[in-house]
Amino acid sequence: xxxxxxxxxxxxxxxxxxxxxxxxxxxxxxxxxxxxxxxxxxxxxxxxxxxxxxxxxxxxxxxxxxxxxxxxxxxxxxxxxxxxxxxxxxxxxxxxxxxxxxxxxxxxxxxxxxxxxxxxxxxxxxxxxxxxxxxxxxxxxxxxxxxxxxxxxxxxxxxxxxxxxxxxxxxxxxxxxxxxxxxxxxxxxxxxxxxxxxxxxxxxxxxxxxxxxxxxxxxxxxxxxxxxxxxxxxxxxxxxxxxxxxxxxxxxxxxxxxxxxxxxxxxxxxxxxxxxxxxxxxxxxxxxxxxxxxxxxxxxxxxxxxxxxxxxxxxxxxxxxxxxxxxxxxxxxxxxxxxxxxxxxxxxxxxxxxxxxxxxxxxxxxxxxxxxxxxxxxxxxxxxxxxxxxxxxxxxxxxxxxxxxxxxxxxxxxxxxxxxxxxxxxxxxxxxxxx
Amino acid sequence: xxxxxxxxxxxxxxxxxxxxxxxxxxxxxxxxxxxxxxxxxxxxxxxxxxxxxxxxxxxxxxxxxxxxxxxxxxxxxxxxxxxxxxxxxxxxxxxxxxxxxxxxxxxxxxxxxxxxxxxxxxxxxxx
Numbered sequence: 001x002x003x004x005x006x007x008x009x010x011x012x013x014x015x016x017x018x019x020x021x022x023x024x025x026x027x028x029x030x031x032x033x034x035x036x037x038x039x040x041x042x043x044x045x046x047x048x049x050x051x052x053x054x055x056x057x058x059x060x061x062x063x064x065x066x067x068x069x070x071x072x073x074x075x076x077x078x079x080x081x082x083x084x085x086x087x088x089x090x091x092x093x094x095x096x097x098x099x100x101x102x103x104x105x106x107x108x109x110x111x112x113x114x115x116x117x118x119x120x121x122x123x124x125x126x127x128x129x130x131x132x133x134x135x136x137x138x139x140x141x142x143x144x145x146x147x148x149x150x151x152x153x154x155x156x157x158x159x160x161x162x163x164x165x166x167x168x169x170x171x172x173x174x175x176x177x178x179x180x181x182x183x184x185x186x187x188x189x190x191x192x193x194x195x196x197x198x199x200x201x202x203x204x205x206x207x208x209x210x211x212x213x214x215x216x217x218x219x220x221x222x223x224x225x226x227x228x229x230x231x232x233x234x235x236x237x238x239x240x241x242x243x244x245x246x247x248x249x250x251x252x253x254x255x256x257x258x259x260x261x262x263x264x265x266x267x268x269x270x271x272x273x274x275x276x277x278x279x280x281x282x283x284x285x286x287x288x289x290x291x292x293x294x295x296x297x298x299x300x301x302x303x304x305x306x307x308x309x310x311x312x313x314x315x316x317x318x319x320x321x322x323x324x325x326x327x328x329x330x331x332x333x334x335x336x337x338x339x340x341x342x343x344x345x346x347x348x349x350x351x352x353x354x355x356x357x358x359x360x361x362x363x364x365x366x367x368x369x370x371x372x373x374x375x376x377x378x379x380x381x382x383x384x385x386x387x388x389x390x391x392x393x394x395x396x397x398x399x400x401x402x403x404x405x406x407x408x409x410x411x412x413x414x415x416x417x418x419x420x421x422x423x424x425x426x427x428x429x430x431x432x433x434x435x
Numbered sequence: 436x437x438x439x440x441x442x443x444x445x446x447x448x449x450x451x452x453x454x455x456x457x458x459x460x461x462x463x464x465x466x467x468x469x470x471x472x473x474x475x476x477x478x479x480x481x482x483x484x485x486x487x488x489x490x491x492x493x494x495x496x497x498x499x500x501x502x503x504x505x506x507x508x509x510x511x512x513x514x515x516x517x518x519x520x521x522x523x524x525x526x527x528x529x530x531x532x533x534x535x536x537x538x539x540x541x542x543x544x545x546x547x548x549x550x551x552x553x554x555x556x557x558x559x560x561x562x
Contacts (some may be wrong), residue, residue, distance in 0.1 A: 136521075139520060139521040139523070140490055142520075143540075143541040143542060144446045144449065144520055144541055145446075146541065146542040147446070147449055147518075147520075147541035147542035147543060148446055148448035148449045148452065149542075150542045150543075150544065150545075151448075151452035151453065151456075151542075151543075151544075151545050151548075152448060152451075152452045154544065154545045154546075155452055155455060155456065155545065156450035158545070159459075166455065169451070170451075170452075170455075173448040173451060175450075176448065177448055354490075419519060
């Protein structure tokens with residue numbers, strides 16, 4: 001059910017919160033109770049003076065009744081349903097749920113985010129236990145030494161008449177092993193202590209980095225004018241709670257500072273005003289590569305851009321390295337993205353610029369111009385495959401221009417994409433719409 | 436008749452303790468602490484039973500176990516007691532797939548080791 005059609009549900013919710021009977025509210029605004037009932041069940045559209053009157057009686061702004069819950073909240077609810085062990089949730093009513101019970105929806109979405117975060121942490125720690133050579137070696141050392149002590153001590157304690165020579169030897173062995181155990185235990189505790197000082201969200205550094213960049217609106221004046229360094233910004237940044245996120249942020253901010261030095265804000269803003277949002281024209285003017293232009297555009301204040309701009313950076317595995325969200329283009333928080341994104345086409349033709357008009361299908365249909373390019377991160381060499389990175393700039397297309405060129409439908413990620421017959425589908429969607 | 440065991444383990448004090456226990460129980464014990472040439476040592480000693488650590492320098496105990504099971508000179512049926520500090524289910528499963536006779540995690544008790552050795556030997560002589 002579309003967001004704008006849920007005004008009735010919100011009216012009902014607000015009325016119940018206000019402790020009003022349907023008949024009371026209907027009388028106060030001059031309509032019949034049966035008509036209000038139809039409105040509250042979203043069977044009649046409402047707007048204009050009647051909406052204003054109802055809002056006044058309920059003591060809320062009219063926009064509180066007409067604006068739906070945040071898209072991100074709904075997307076998170078759908079992700080929560082997708083990840084549920086059994087398909088029990090009424091996934092096609094996520095929006096209605098968020099509209100009628102915004103508080104509970106936030107609780108559920110928050111719980112889902114926390115579960116996802118903790119799952120990442122568990123996976124990361126499990127991987128470390130399995131693959132971390134330092135941890136594996138430390139544990140092996142501790143357990144082997146403990147085994148030696150246990151075995152030797154048992155011999156001393158349980159063997160009735162032990163020759164003095166053997167007694168001396170085993171005492172000496174226990175003493176040696178006790179010292180080793182103390183040292184290896186201390187080393188292990190130190191190692192784990194360092195891990196414990198990490199924030200509980202360890203394992204999702206990109207999410208922390210995105211929060212940090214969002215808090216700064218993806219723009220850092222001190223890096224623009226050279227008055228600050230990435231480390232200055234990272235120090236004291238509450239969003240960057242883990243060592244991993246600080247490392248990722250340092251890489252992104254260092255890149256930002258390099259881009260700002262190459263394309264100074266004032267000159268870039270002037271060119272942007274002349275060329276509008278034409279990445280290729282800007283690349284030619286500044287004699288730099290497209291990915292630098294993409295990053296620089298994403299770093300511009302919206303007042304300079306005059307429009308929202310989204311950006312996704314990924315590696316060739318499809319893992320997101322950095323993202324700047326843009327309204328109505330859903331970027332999955334967890335899991336794999338839609339393989340139809342032009343970003344992934346770019347990896348099949350490195351260093352060739354790709355432009356595609358796409359429409360993202362889902363709760364609403366929004367149209368975007370996507371510019372993508374992939375490039376080797378290092379100088380290619382014989383006998384060594386380069387590591388490729390890709391970037392996709394996402395520009396919203398105005399509604400009046402959306403029909404000028406055909407748009408390729410894309411999704412966010414398979415579990416929350418309603419396109420049943422998609423040729424790129426990896427797994428079934430949880431959404432019943434269009435099925 | 437003397438019962439003969441080869442112990443492949445790189446922890447000297449574990450070697451010493453197990454050797455003591457087995458010797459007192461009437462076993463003759465050969466020990467070796469490197470995985471790389473462990474197969475040669477086993478082949479030469481022709482033991483009744485092998486006690487094998489998993490994490491060894493040179494070659495892992497798991498690889499040695501696989502080579503034993505694929506050997507064509509009678510070693511494929513040799514009882515193998517595997518000792519490891521890695522006691523996760525998947526390690527146990529991996530050892531079982533490789534053909535281990537008994538899997539024991541550190542730190543083990545002397546009684547557990549001796550019971551396992553006696554059981555495995557008894558099973559081998561009965562079959």
